[in-house]
Amino acid sequence: MEQSHISFEQVVSRGCGLDVHQENVVATIRGNGLEEQTRTFSTFTSSLRDLVAWLEESGITHVAMESTGVYWKPVFNILEPHFELILVNARHIKYVPGHKTDRNDSAWIAKLLLSGLLKGSFIPPQYTRELRELYRYKRKVIGQRSSEYNRLQNILETANIKLSTVVSDVFGVSGWSMITAIIEGEQDPMILANLAKGRLKIKKQELILALEGHLNEHHRFMLSLSKTVILQLNDLLGQVDNRIDQYLKKWEEEVKLLQTIPGVQKQTATAILAEIGTDMHAFPNQHHLASWCGLCPGNNESAGKKKSERINHGNRSLKTALVEAAWAAAHTKDTYLKRKYYTLSIRRGKKRALIAISHKILIAAYFILKNRVPYMEPDNQEWLKKRKQAQINNYLRRLRELEALPPSQ
Numbered sequence: 001m002e003q004s005h006i007s008f009e010q011v012v013s014r015g016c017g018l019d020v021h022q023e024n025v026v027a028t029i030r031g032n033g034l035e036e037q038t039r040t041f042s043t044f045t046s047s048l049r050d051l052v053a054w055l056e057e058s059g060i061t062h063v064a065m066e067s068t069g070v071y072w073k074p075v076f077n078i079l080e081p082h083f084e085l086i087l088v089n090a091r092h093i094k095y096v097p098g099h100k101t102d103r104n105d106s107a108w109i110a111k112l113l114l115s116g117l118l119k120g121s122f123i124p125p126q127y128t129r130e131l132r133e134l135y136r137y138k139r140k141v142i143g144q145r146s147s148e149y150n151r152l153q154n155i156l157e158t159a160n161i162k163l164s165t166v167v168s169d170v171f172g173v174s175g176w177s178m179i180t181a182i183i184e185g186e187q188d189p190m191i192l193a194n195l196a197k198g199r200l201k202i203k204k205q206e207l208i209l210a211l212e213g214h215l216n217e218h219h220r221f222m223l224s225l226s227k228t229v230i231l232q233l234n235d236l237l238g239q240v241d242n243r244i245d246q247y248l249k250k251w252e253e254e255v256k257l258l259q260t261i262p263g264v265q266k267q268t269a270t271a272i273l274a275e276i277g278t279d280m281h282a283f284p285n286q287h288h289l290a291s292w293c294g295l296c297p298g299n300n301e302s303a304g305k306k307k308s309e310r311i312n313h314g315n316r317s318l319k320t321a322l323v324e325a326a327w328a329a330a331h332t333k334d335t336y337l338k339r340k341y342y343t344l345s346i347r348r349g350k351k352r353a354l355i356a357i358s359h360k361i362l363i364a365a366y367f368i369l370k371n372r373v374p375y376m377e378p379d380n381q382e383w384l385k386k387r388k389q390a391q392i393n394n395y396l397r398r399l400r401e402l403e404a405l406p407p408s409q
Contacts, residue, residue, distance in 0.1 A: 011116030016055055016083075017109025018065035019102045020072050027051060028106035029058050030114055038103050043071070048078045056082065064113040066090040066105075067121060076123070086113065086120035122292060128277040131247045135274035136317055138240045145233040152179070152226035161213040166206045171230075174200050178211065183223050187215065244270060254278055257368050260375040261361055262337050263329025271321035272365050280370040286363045293318050295359040319358065326357035336378045337361070 014031030025048070028038040039054065041047045055063065063079055064086040065072055072087060079085055088109070112118050124132070153170060156163055161182070167175045177195040186192060193207035200207070248255055251273055258269035276282075276289065283289040290296040294314015330341040330353075337357055344353035364375055 010114050012062045012114045014059050015062040015064065015110055015113040016058075016060045017106045017111070017113055018063060018075065019105040019109065020065050020068045020075055021102070022069075022071050025051065025075060026102040026106040027055070028103070028110045029055065029060055030107075030110045031060070034058060036107070036110075038106060040102075043074065045074075045078065048075060052079060052082050055079075062086065062113055064088055064109050064118050064120075066109070077126075080126075085123075086118050087123055088118050089121060122276075122282055124277040124282070125279075127247070127250075128274065131244065131270075132274040134240060134244050134247065135270055138237065138244065139317065139320075141233055141237055141240065145230060145237070148226050148229050148233065152223060152230070155219060155222050155226065156213075159213045159215045159219040161215070162210040163207075166203055166210045167200065173197050179223065179227065182215065183220055183227060185220070248273070251278060253372070254369060257372065257374050258365055261325075261329075261364050261368070262332045262335040262375075263325040263327070263357075264361065264365075265325075265328070268321050268325040271318055272362075272369075275315055275318040276369075278369050280366055283366070286366040289366050290359055290362055293322070293362055295319060295322070295355060295362055318362075322358035322361055323354055325361055326354045329357055329361065330354070334380075336380070336383065339383060 010032075012031070014029070014034055016027055016029045019026040021043075023043060025041045025043060026038065027041065028036065030036050037058075039051075041051045061084060063083045065075065065088070067087050067089060076085060076087065109118075123129075149171060153164060156170075156179075163175060163178065164170050169175060170179075174195060174197045177197075178192050181192055181195060189208045189211040192211045193204050196204065196207060248270065254273060255266060255269045258264055258272055259266065264272075280289075283292065287296065292314060294316075326337075326341070329335065329337040332338050337360060340360065341353050341357050344356050348356075367373075368375060
């Protein structure tokens with residue numbers, strides 16, 4: 001049986017299904033008192049405005065589309081002020097193999113839309129989406145800068161400059177001064193070592209040995225290129241940071257509240273706000289948010305047997321920020337998250353423990369943003385009481401096992 005012949009109860013009066021591609025959009029409208037029609041529009045702005053006009057003339061109230069690459073974004077932005085939009089994961093609305101065409105896809109999406117069987121993806125408001133783009137762009141630039149740092153350090157190693165064996169931060173004030181002097185043509189290890197600042201001065205003799213290399217003009221040229229790129233990226237990061245700060249002025253209170261969570265600094269707070277915004281009503285509860293982010297195990301059961309329960313990919317950008325915050329929380333002083341991390345790491349390993357702490361940070365962020373209250377540290381005495389009882393039970397179990405052993409010969 002073809003899917004187009006399946007009948008469902010109608011929930012939406014009039015709707016439209018869109019099959020979005022890079023160069024065109026195939027739209028099918030259906031509904032009460034409306035003859036099913038399918039039209040194709042180009043993705044040029046003028047043509048998308050014609051699509052809006054056609055849908056409004058037809059009395060369309062709801063529009064559904066697949067999340068196809070980045071091609072859905074301009075269509076979504078133009079249609080957003082006019083209709084209630086539902087963005088759907090393409091895997092959730094697969095058509096019958098052998099019957100797939102753009103026309104059939106759009107008609108099937110429209111049919112599912114009218115029947116209320118589509119589950120829309122979380123799309124935050126435009127303000128949040130803009131902050132999200134800035135934050136993700138910043139992460140990309142930081143990654144590019146890290147790559148350039150590694151490239152510069154590899155050039156130093158190639159020239160047998162062993163600066164990294166003596167200096168903990170090659171790109172700190174002292175290390176950067178030495179690298180700059182090397183690029184400018186300085187070769188005397190004694191003069192280069194005298195550029196050391198602060199506590200690094202006590203390692204002067206080691207620095208002299210480390211800075212005696214085999215440099216040539218090619219090495220200096222490559223070092224100069226890497227330095228130029230790093231300075232440009234630093235300037236770019238400064239511009240992005242300033243822009244992000246302008247957006248965060250609207251959410252100063254939320255940023256402060258999120259930073260009350262152990263391990264969460266401004267960078268993580270920015271990530272949380274950029275990825276999920278401040279309106280927690282978009283998620284039915286904290287468990288839906290954790291599932292959306294990919295920080296809880298999935299359900300995969302067949303014939304009564306549970307299969308893999310690995311976490312899904314979720315929102316990788318937010319998950320990465322939360323794992324970094326979890327690592328910082330694991331190194332805080334006398335906090336619940338630190339105690340929980342070390343308890344879990346013994347039984348489940350460090351990686352699983354970090355995911356569990358990331359989950360707890362996200363849950364805390366959910367309630368902080370929902371109720372506008374700071375983080376409350378759980379009662380330490382209650383935890384110590386439970387921990388003590390668990391140890392007593394463990395020792396008692398061990399004693400019973402020893403008593404059950406046969407006497408030694």
